[in-house]
Amino acid sequence: MRGDAVVHTYAVVLPTAALALEVVSALCPEGCEPSLVGGLSSRIGRALKLTPGDGRQV
Known part of the structure; x- marks a missing residue:
């Protein structure tokens, strides 16, 4: 990874x-x-209120 790269999690x-x-x-x-x-x-999944099939940037 380059030093100036943006990381999305x-x-x-x-x-x-x-x-x-x-x-x-x-x-x-x-x-x-x-x-x-x-x-x-x-x-952690419960704390983020994720449900099966759900996905979001954190």
Whole structure:
């Protein structure tokens, strides 16, 4: 990653990483390259009020 790059972070609740990457690809700006960097705990998902299939920038 370049030092001047903008990083967008998204939280999604889906059963597989492949589905999560599909959703994030649709949400992120044109030209971005989404990557999976970790899992989201149930506690954090509830705190963010995410529902299955939901995704948003955090």
